[in-house]
Each structure stands twice: as C-alpha cells, then as structure tokens.
Amino acid sequence: xxxxxxxxxxxxxxxxxxxxxxxxxxxxxxxxxxxxxxxxxxxxxxxxxxxxxxxxxxxxxxxxxxxxxxxxxxxxxxxxxxxxxxxxxxxxxxxxxxxxxxxxxxxxxxxxxxxxxxxxxxxxxxxxxxxxxxxxxxxxxxxxxxxxxxxxxxxxxxxxxxxxxxxxxxxxxxxxxxxxxxxxxxxxxxxxxxxxxxxxxxxxxxxxxxxxxxxxxxxxxxxxxxxxxxxxxxxxxxxxxxxxxxxxxxxxxxxxxxxxxxxxxxxxxxxxxxxxxxxxxxxxxxxxxxxxxxxxxxxxxxxxxxxxxxxxxxxxxxxxxxxxxxxxxxxxxxxxxxxxxxxxxxxxxxxxxxxxxxxxxxxxxxxxxxxxxxxxxxxxxxxxxxxxxxxxxxxxxxxxxxxxxxxxxxxxxxxxxxxxxxxxxxxxxxxxxxxxxxxxxxxxxxxxxxxxxxxxxxxxxxxxxxxxxxxxxxxxxxxxxxxxxxxxxxxxxxxxxxxxxxxxxxxxxxxxxxxxxxxxxxxxxxxxxxxxxxxxxxxxxxxxxxxxxxxxxxxxxxxxxxxxxxxxxxxxxxxxxxxxxxxxxxxxxxxxxxxxxxxxxxxxxxxxxxxxxxxxxxxxxxxxxxxxxxxxxxxxxxxxxxxxxxxxxxxxxxxxxxxxxxxxxxxxxxxxxxxxx
Amino acid sequence: xxxxxxxxxxxxxxxxxxxxxxxxxxxxxxxxxxxxxxxxxxxxxxxxxxxxxxxxxxxxxxxxxxxxxxxxxxxxxxxxxxxxxxxxxxxxxxxxxxxxxxxxxxxxxxxxxxxxxxxxxxxxxxxxxxxxxxxxxxxxxxxxxxxxxxxxxxxxxxxxxxxxxxxxxxxxxxxxxxxxxxxxxxxxxxxxxxxxxxxxxxxxxxxxxxxx
Numbered sequence: 065x066x067x068x069x070x071x072x073x074x075x076x077x078x079x080x081x082x083x084x085x086x087x088x089x090x091x092x093x094x095x096x097x098x099x100x101x102x103x104x105x106x107x108x109x110x111x112x113x114x115x116x117x118x119x120x121x122x123x124x125x126x127x128x129x130x131x132x133x134x135x136x137x138x139x140x141x142x143x144x145x146x147x148x149x150x151x152x153x154x155x156x157x158x159x160x161x162x163x164x165x166x167x168x169x170x171x172x173x174x175x176x177x178x179x180x181x182x183x184x185x186x187x188x189x190x191x192x193x194x195x196x197x198x199x200x201x202x203x204x205x206x207x208x209x210x211x212x213x214x215x216x217x218x219x220x221x222x223x224x225x226x227x228x229x230x231x232x233x234x235x236x237x238x239x240x241x242x243x244x245x246x247x248x249x250x251x252x253x254x255x256x257x258x259x260x261x262x263x264x265x266x267x268x269x270x271x272x273x274x275x276x277x278x279x280x281x282x283x284x285x286x287x288x289x290x291x292x293x294x295x296x297x298x299x300x301x302x303x304x305x306x307x308x309x310x311x312x313x314x315x316x317x318x319x320x321x322x323x324x325x326x327x328x329x330x331x332x333x334x335x336x337x338x339x340x341x342x343x344x345x346x347x348x349x350x351x352x353x354x355x356x357x358x359x360x361x362x363x364x365x366x367x368x369x370x371x372x373x374x375x376x377x378x379x380x381x382x383x384x385x386x387x388x389x390x391x392x393x394x395x396x397x398x399x400x401x402x403x404x405x406x407x408x409x410x411x412x413x414x415x416x417x418x419x420x421x422x423x424x425x426x427x428x429x430x431x432x433x434x435x436x437x438x439x440x441x442x443x444x445x446x447x448x449x450x451x452x453x454x455x456x457x458x459x460x461x462x463x464x465x466x467x468x469x470x471x472x473x474x475x476x477x478x479x480x481x482x483x484x485x486x487x488x489x490x491x492x493x494x495x496x497x498x499x500x501x502x503x504x505x506x507x508x509x510x511x512x513x514x515x516x517x518x519x520x521x522x523x524x525x526x527x528x529x530x531x532x533x534x535x536x537x538x539x540x541x542x543x544x545x546x547x548x549x550x551x552x553x554x555x556x557x558x559x560x561x562x563x564x565x566x567x568x569x570x571x572x573x574x575x576x577x578x579x580x581x582x583x584x585x586x587x588x589x590x591x592x593x594x595x596x597x598x599x600x601x602x603x604x605x606x607x608x609x610x611x612x613x614x615x616x617x618x619x620x621x622x623x624x625x626x627x628x629x630x631x632x633x634x635x636x637x638x639x640x641x642x643x644x645x646x647x648x649x650x651x652x653x654x655x656x657x658x659x660x661x662x663x664x665x666x667x668x669x670x671x672x673x674x675x676x677x678x679x680x681x682x683x684x685x686x687x688x689x690x691x692x693x694x695x696x697x698x699x700x701x702x703x704x705x706x707x708x709x710x711x712x713x714x715x716x717x718x719x720x721x722x723x724x725x726x727x728x729x730x731x732x733x734x735x736x737x738x739x740x741x
Numbered sequence: 742x743x744x745x746x747x748x749x750x751x752x753x754x755x756x757x758x759x760x761x762x763x764x765x766x767x768x769x770x771x772x773x774x775x776x777x778x779x780x781x782x783x784x785x786x787x788x789x790x791x792x793x794x795x796x797x798x799x800x801x802x803x804x805x806x807x808x809x810x811x812x813x814x815x816x817x818x819x820x821x822x823x824x825x826x827x828x829x830x831x832x833x834x835x836x837x838x839x840x841x842x843x844x845x846x847x848x849x850x851x852x853x854x855x856x857x858x859x860x861x862x863x864x865x866x867x868x869x870x871x872x873x874x875x876x877x878x879x880x881x882x883x884x885x886x887x888x889x890x891x892x893x894x895x896x897x898x899x900x901x902x903x904x905x906x907x908x909x910x911x912x913x914x915x916x917x918x919x920x921x922x923x924x925x926x927x928x929x930x931x932x933x934x935x936x937x938x939x940x941x942x943x944x945x946x947x948x949x950x951x952x953x
Contacts, residue, residue: 512756512757512806515756515757516756516778518775519775519776519777519778520778522775522776522777528775552808554806554808555756555778555780555804555806555808555809556778556780558778559778592808592809592811592812594811594812627781627812627815628781628782629781631780631781631782631812632780632781635780635781636780640777640778640780682799683784683786683799684786686784687783687784687785687786690781690782690783690784691783
C-alpha cells in the first residue's frame with residue numbers, strides 16, 4: 065500500500081532542488097517533468113490513518129519534504145510577520161473520500177485529471193489564479209525557492225510563510241485511496257479551492273500546481289502542522305484523535321497571511337467552514353511552547369472512506385502518539401535551550417549596559433586614579449563594553465610617541481605620494497625587468513599591503529577591495545610604513561590595524577597602532593629580532609612548565625616548539641586565531657596587563673585543550689594549534705586563563721625575562737628549532 | 742594509520758604565490774579563493790602510496806614575506822622535500838627563486854629533493870613567466886619542475902607525489918641515510934620492525950607518534 069509509484073511521483077517534480085519549472089510552461093498539465101527519484105519516499109512516515117506522510121521539520125527540511133508540502137495544496141500555512149522561530153510543521157492531509165477519485169485519476173494524476181472534460185475549465189482558472197497568486201507571493205518566493213534548493217538555508221530563511229509549510233506525502237496516500245475507492249470516478253471541479261491553493265504552489269514550484277488541483281478535492285482527514293491557525297482547540301486537545309467523522313468539515317487551513325497581500329483570503333475547502341481562523345495573538349503565546357506538537361492534529365477518517373480495521377487504527381493512533389511525544393520532547397528541549405540562551409543574552413546585555421555606565425561615568429573621567437584600582441581591574445577582566453573599548457584601549461596603550469592626528473595626515477599624504485609614484489614607475493620597472501634592484505623594495509612596499517589587505521579577515525568582507533574599511537586599512541598601514549620605514553610593513557600588522565580600525569576612529573587607530581607596535585615585545589617580533597624572540601619563547605616555556613608540566617613534557621618529547629604556534633598568536637595578537645570577539649577580550653586584558661598576558665593567554669589556550677592535545681602526535685598538535693577550533697567560548701577560555709599563574713619560583717614574568725636576558729651572552733641555547741642558522 | 746615512511750616537506754616561495762592554497766588543495770581537495778595570510782608556519786598532512794608503500798607526508802607551509810626568512814630558515818631542518826613555488830602571473834616571484842634556492846640549499850640537507858612549481862596555471866591570460874623559463878631554471882639547478890593550479894587542482898597531486906617518488910627512489914638507492922632524522926625521513930613504527938635492509942638500528946625512530 066505504500067510502495068512508491070513512479071507515476072505518482074510525477075507530481076513531485078517540483079520537489080527537490082533541481083527542477084523548478086518556469087512558470088510560463090504552457091502546458092504544465094501535460095509536460096510535467098517526472099521525478100521518479102525514490103528518494104522522495106524516504107522521508108515518508110507512516111501515519112496512523114494509513115497514509116504516509118512526510119514528516120519534516122522546518123529546521124531540517126529536505127528537498128523532498130519541501131516538495132511534499134505543496135502537495136496538499138491547501139496550504140496550511142500561516143504567515144505571520146512576527147519572526148517565527150523555526151518550527152516543525154507537519155501536516156498530513158488525508159485524502160478525502162473516495163468519492164470522486166478514480167484510479168485512473170490517481171495514476172495519471174496531472175494528465176489524466178486535467179484532460180478530463182471537466183478539467184479544462186479548471187485549468188483556465190488555475191492559470192488565472194496562478195497569476196493572481198504570483199503577485200501576492202512574489203515576496204515569499206525568493207525565500208522559499210531558496211529553501212527548496214538548499215535545505216540548510218531554511219533556517220536563515222526568515223520568511224515565515226515558509227516555515228509554516230504543511231507537509232504531506234501524497235504518494236501512498238493516493239495509492240491507498242485508489243485501493244479503497246476504486247470505483248469512484250466522478251471528479252469535482254472546485255475552482256475556488258484551486259485558487260486558493262495555487263498561491264501556495266507558487267512558492268514551491270509551479271509544477272506542483274497540477275497536483276494541487278487534485279488535492280482540492282480532498283478533505284483532509286488529519287494533519288499535522290505547526291503554527292497553523294487552527295487554534296480553536298487548546299493545544300492539548302489537538303493531540304486527541306477524534307473519533308467521529310465529520311467529513312464535511314475538514315479542515316482547510318487558510319493561509320491568510322501567506323497570501324495576505326492579495327485577494328486570496330484563504331478560503332476554506334468546499335463550503336466547509338474552516339475549523340480554525342488564524343488568530344493573530346496566538347503566535348505570541350507560542351514563544352516557548354513546543355510548536356509543532358501543539359499544532360498536531362489528528363482528525364478522523366472521513367466517513368465515506370472505508371473504515372480502518374480497529375487494529376490498524378489502534379496502531380496508527382499509537383504511532384501517532386509516539387510521534388507527537390517525540391516531537392514534543394524535541395521541541396521542549398529546543399525551547400529550553402533557546403530560553404536559556406536568551407536568558408544568558410539578556411543577562412549579558414544587562415551587565416554590558418551596567419558596565420558601560422560605570423566606565424563612562426566613573427572610570428573614564430578619572431582614568432589615572434581609577435585604572436589601577438581593584439574594582440576597575442575586575443571590571444576590565446569581564447570584558448570592555450564595545451562602545452568604550454576603543455577609548456579604554458587608547459588610554460591604556462597611551463601615546464608615548466606623541467603622535468598627533470596632524471602627524472598622521474602628514475604620513476598618510478606621504479604614503480599616498482609614494483603609491484602614486486610607485487604606480488607610475490611600476491610599469492617602467494617592470495619593463496626594465498630583471499634589474500632586480502627594485503624587487504626587494506617592492507616586496508616590502510605598499511604593493512604587498514594591497515595583497516594582504518584582501519587576506520585580512522576575509523570572512524568579514526569589509527576589508528576587501530570595495531569593502532567599507534579597505535581604504536582605511538590601507539591608509540593606516542601605508543602611513544605606518546612611512547612613519548617607521550625601519551620597520552616597514554610586516555605581515556600580521558594588517559590584523560592588528562584592522563582590529564583597531566574596528567574600534568577607533570582613523571587617526572586614533574593609527575596612534576594606537578604605532579604606540580602598540582612600539583612596545584618591546586611587539587617591536588621584537590615585527591622586526592623579527594630572532595634572538596629576542598627566542599628569549600620570549602624561553603620565558604614562555606618557564607611558565608609553561610610551571611603551569612602545565614604534563615603537557616610541557618609531551619610537547620618536548622614531540623619536538624613541538626613554542627615558535628610553531630606562538631609566532632602567529634603574538635604577531636596578530638590572537639586576532640587571526642581566535643574568534644574576533646574573543647580576541648577583543650584578550651586585547652582588553654592585554655591592554656591592562658601588558659605583554660605577559662599574551663603568553664598567559666597562550667597557556668590558557670593550551671590548558672583549555674590539554675586533554676585533547678596530550679593525546680596527539682606532533683603533526684596533529686601543530687595543526688590543531690595553528691588552526692584552533694572555530695568556536696571558542698570566551699568564558700571558558702578566560703576561566704582557563706584565570707587559572708594560569710604567572711609566577712615561577714616567586715618570580716614574575718619581568719624577573720624571569722630579565723634573568724634570561726642576562727644569560728643572553730653566556731648561554732646561547734634557545735628554542736631548539738629556532739636556533740638561528 | 743600505519744605508514745612505512747614519513748617525509749617532511751616544506752613549502753617555500755614569495756608571499757601570495759599560492760603555497761597555502763596548494764596545500765589545501767592537496768590535503769582537503771578544495772580551493773579557497775581568499776586564503777588567510779600565513780604567519781609563521783602552518784601544517785598539513787596526508788597519506789600517499791608509492792610502490793605499494795604507505796607514506797605519510799608532513800607538510801610545513803611557511804610564510805612568504807621576506808621579513809620572515811630568518812624564521813623560515815629554521816624550518817628547513819629535517820625536510821626531505823621542498824616545494825619551491827612561484828606565481829606565473831608575477832614575474833618578481835620568479836625572479837626571487839635564486840635567493841630562495843640559496844636559502845634552501847644552505848639550510849637543508851643536501852639530499853633534499855626540490856620541486857619547482859609555477860602556480861596559477863589557470864590564469865593563462867595573465868601569465869608573465871613562460872613555462873619554458875621555469876623548465877630552464879629547473880634544469881639549470883637540478884630541480885623537478887611542474888606548473889600547477891591550486892584552483893583547478895591541475896598537477897597538484899602530481900607535484901606532491903612526484904616529489905615523494907623522487908625521495909623514495911633516493912632511499913632505494915641508499916642516498917638517504919634514513920636513520921638520520923635530519924634527513925627528514927622517519928620510518929614508520931610498523932615498517933621499522935620489519936625493515937632490515939634499510940634501517941640498521943631503530944633507536945629514536947619512533948616516528949611522530951605513529952598515529953595518522
């Protein structure tokens with residue numbers, strides 16, 4: 065009874081991503097593409113009424129399911145403008161009674177039906193209505209079509225119309241119908257119904273519409289759907305299976321909002337009154353309610369269908385209950401999770417607002433006296449509110465170099481001059497080809513900056529050519545190379561400048577940039593002072609061994625030296641390896657504590673992943689550390705960093721560092737791999 | 742997975758020539774039009790089969806900027822193969838080959854196999870370096886040569902695998918002392934136990950942990 069029937073499948077040509085028939089297909093009736101993919105069957109779930117329905121979750125729609133949705137034509141969907149959380153929407157409309165459908169009808173659905181004498185009129189109407197619905201639905205369309213073609217997108221598809229899709233598998237259902245009512249041939253032409261449905265079919269692909277036509281005849285026996293305006297009965301009742309049949313009254317679900325733009329006031333199925341009117345307020349109540357569950361309705365089998373054997377009905381009922389229970393569990397879980405997340409977010413937002421007030425009204429006005437107080441330091445550790453972040457960074461970094469905005473302008477115009485002359489002579493130099501003289505210059509030049517800017521936070525799409533911050537980043541870096549030609553542009557700088565640009569005005573960003581790079585640790589790295597870098601790594605190793613002895617010896621025995629991962633981390637101040645928001649928090653405390661915090665962060669990261677790392681070999685550790693997991697929770701990282709103590713035999717970072725510097729002459733051993741050669 | 746040998750590779754060449762993209766294409770079979778900047782060094786690994794033997798490639802992908810040369814130099818140590826990459830659409834990257842080669846020769850094992858790669862062969866219309874020039878350079882310096890496209894994956898497999906074949910042949914010929922890890926070759930844990938001809942003693946040959 066539920067084997068796939070290839071012919072039936074022809075209805076589904078609109079399923080799936082591949083074929084989306086164009087709407088001007090003159091005779092859809094006859095030229096329906098056939099998609100006989102058996103995959104269509106896969107998502108089908110057998111429902112209690114003996115039909116198979118596609119259970120689909122809007123969160124996880126599969127193309128097949130999306131296609132099915134339309135099938136029933138009566139779209140049960142309600143499009144409300146409130147951003148509907150993605151919900152599962154299940155609908156299974158059982159085929160109406162038999163009365164009118166002939167086997168032939170079933171087999172040949174689109175064609176047979178349409179070609180039947182009564183259908184020609186219907187076709188015309190259909191077209192009309194299709195046109196009408198196009199207008200109404202034009203907005204929904206892009207979204208839904210996208211969804212059809214790529215299921216993963218559905219979540220991002222905010223068009224509620226789509227979320228509320230009803231799903232129904234027609235296939236087996238048709239078959240069963242055929243079996244149960246082989247002799248009925250009459251076909252009702254129900255133009256009004258058709259109209260209603262077409263609007264929906266537009267969403268999913270026009271080809272489906274023929275199917276809908278047929279559907280129109282159906283009085284669904286039961287359905288599952290979410291967010292459908294069926295809310296006359298309280299959610300709990302919706303689960304119940306009603307035993308008595310009410311053939312006339314089956315459900316149509318109107319789709320008022322989906323079609324709201326147009327005249328399609330979603331209508332009810334043949335004269336039956338809709339059991340449900342969409343209630344506008346309803347959605348609000350659903351916020352944390354399990355949606356599909358409450359919307360799941362099992363209605364009875366229409367009286368004019370042959371009765372199900374008691375046993376089967378029983379089984380179906382049980383299956384149905386299980387499905388409901390499962391769906392409910394899942395949704396409850398989701399809802400709880402969401403609630404938790406929202407709660408956390410609100411809490412976070414609150415604390416950000418509070419912190420912002422404190423920073424703005426108390427700390428910033430009294431910077432010098434407050435900055436070192438315990439309270440401010442604690443507040444600082446929590447992370448700076450984004451809108452004071454730039455200010456605090458600027459103040460904390462300071463301006464030892466006494467750079468003024470005017471000075472920045474001077475260097476910037478110098479840089480622009482250089483670019484201009486570079487561009488002009490660039491081609492000549494090229495023509496002179498292999499002279500080789502200019503090559504070294506060129507690399508360190510602005511040309512390289514250009515190349516690197518597009519490779520700076522490429523995923524943000526704001527620094528790339530044409531992006532809003534492209535020129536800004538170019539300017540800051542260019543001005544710096546003119547300001548410090550002895551350092552020039554070194555890879556990694558673009559990340560630091562980019563983070564500053566995101567938090568500060570242009571000139572302030574430059575000032576902070578120049579002063580930041582002027583700090584001893586940054587200077588050592590950006591000048592690639594090998595000896596000095598080795599010292600930093602050695603000091604790091606002292607604290608590494610102190611804090612994480614087990615991992616330290618594992619790293620040592622694997623020959624994994626700190627330079628392999630620290631270089632990237634220190635050069636970019638973690639902005640390349642950690643998510644940007646987490647990196648900014650590292651910057652916050654780096655501004656508070658100075659260079660040692662960079663190394664403390666490194667130890668915090670190692671500690672955070674200790675359990676994974678100690679079971680890896682060299683190459684896996686190296687790969688892991690040079691490409692950290694994409695999702696790093698700031699909270700977890702900071703609590704890990706918190707437990708790293710930067711003392712070794714009562715010496716703090718600066719003491720250890722200067723002690724090592726003193727050894728410099730006597731002892732030349734450093735990190736094994738980085739021995740300069 | 743167990744392997745017979747582990748070869749360390751290093752990828753070198755000017756910045757922006759596509760070193761990281763070649764590696765990504767080789768290890769993940771995908772292309773990222775805008776790749777992150779490499780700072781310091783990044784890593785890749787893949788298992789290949791040569792002559793019926795499983796060989797694990799451990800690939801070090803280095804930063805290309807001149808300023809990082811001193812850092813890159815320390816990574817040659819222990820490399821059995823090097824991919825020296827230039828960009829066929831940027832002549833300066835070809836012109837820099839000599840200095841790269843000097844560095845490589847000076848800081849690596851003398852037996853290190855070097856594969857010269859002209860990358861971005863898909864950008865024919867922007868070509869600035871003729872294929873013949875690459876071939877001539879390779880011939881002159883005793884390198885293997887290939888033009889590749891990390892974007893279309895053309896010749897990428899071949900570049901990595903041919904290098905490994907060359908190394909493997911050198912092992913067979915006894916050129917490499919595989920007991921000296923400084924040669925960039927390690928014997929796999931399994932192989933070490935059974936291989937009597939090539940490895941005399943196996944002390945300290947615990948190859949990279951043995952897990953793939």
